[in-house]
Amino acid sequence: MFGRRAQASATAAADGTPAAPVTIKVSKAGKDIDGSVLLAPVSLTVRSGRCVVLRGANGSGKTTLLKIIAGALEPSTGSATLDDGPLDERDAATRARVAALVGSPTAYRDLTLIDHLVLIDSTWGGAIDTADERADDMLAALEIDHLSERFPHELSSGQQQLFHLAMVLFRPSQVLLLDEPEQRLDTHKREVLTQILLSRKAAGTALVVACHDPVMTSALGDKVLDITGA
Numbered sequence: 433m434f435g436r437r438a439q440a441s442a443t444a445a446a447d448g449t450p451a452a453p454v455t456i457k458v459s460k461a462g463k464d465i466d467g468s469v470l471l472a473p474v475s476l477t478v479r480s481g482r483c484v485v486l487r488g489a490n491g492s493g494k495t496t497l498l499k500i501i502a503g504a505l506e507p508s509t510g511s512a513t514l515d516d517g518p519l520d521e522r523d524a525a526t527r528a529r530v531a532a533l534v535g536s537p538t539a540y541r542d543l544t545l546i547d548h549l550v551l552i553d554s555t556w557g558g559a560i561d562t563a564d565e566r567a568d569d570m571l572a573a574l575e576i577d578h579l580s581e582r583f584p585h586e587l588s589s590g591q592q593q594l595f596h597l598a599m600v601l602f603r604p605s606q607v608l609l610l611d612e613p614e615q616r617l618d619t620h621k622r623e624v625l626t627q628i629l630l631s632r633k634a635a636g637t638a639l640v641v642a643c644h645d646p647v648m649t650s651a652l653g654d655k656v657l658d659i660t661g662a
């Protein structure tokens with residue numbers, strides 16, 4: 433499923449190797465469809481170990497911008513690049529470096545939470561003999577390890593959000609894109625998540641986070657970009 437080079441680089445990050453330097457550059461990227469403006473042109477740069485928080489009213493274009501950076505949506509104007517190269521989620525080289533939680537990831541009714549993480553781990557070349565333990569550690573970091581044998585449809589909405597975060601955080605990445613990761617989380621879980629994201633930053637991950645929570649915004653953001661809409 434993944435190119436050999438992409439898989440090797442992903443495995444290195446999973447082993448705890450310091451993340452290679454990375455730069456995401458967005459230059460006057462905008463999006464319109466049939467005359468409707470989804471995103472007015474915007475520019476940003478984010479590098480390893482830094483976090484840009486996207487702030488703005490409902491409908492201002494934050495999700496659209498994250499989709500462009502994830503390589504899931506072509507901008508109508510301007511560009512978005514990863515180390516001066518293309519961003520295309522259908523390309524293994526992009527997927528190996530960029531992990532995004534934009535909308536709900538696919539989950540399987542017949543797999544438990546821990547099954548999902550072990551499956552993701554095997555996709556990215558994790559060692560089979562330690563997969564269960566590492567998956568459990570990921571769930572424990574988000575304080576949902578007691579739910580490891582549940583199925584996704586047996587979770588509350590906040591627990592589901594934590595599970596979705598676990599799926600994205602568990603796989604290796606140099607760039608993390610998160611669309612309102614705080615949604616449906618209580619105050620304590622927002623603090624837990626903030627600490628995890630700060631650790632990822634310290635380890636060299638580049639983050640772009642759309643966020644409506646002012647506490648998380650000031651804790652995480654090296655730069656806050658106001659998305660003002662059309």
Ligand SMILES: Nc1ncnc2c1ncn2[C@@H]1O[C@H](COP(=O)(O)OP(=O)(O)OP(=O)(O)O)[C@@H](O)[C@H]1O
Nearest residue numbers: 465468469470488489490491492493494495496497
């Ligand atoms: N497929 C589409 N076709 C036309 N307009 C769209 C489409 N998807 C989104 N939009 C519009 O684009 C604008 C930006 O949407 P987007 O989801 O990026 O906003 P957002 O800032 O993430 O909002 P929220 O804070 O509510 O999540 C909105 O006005 C929305 O209605």
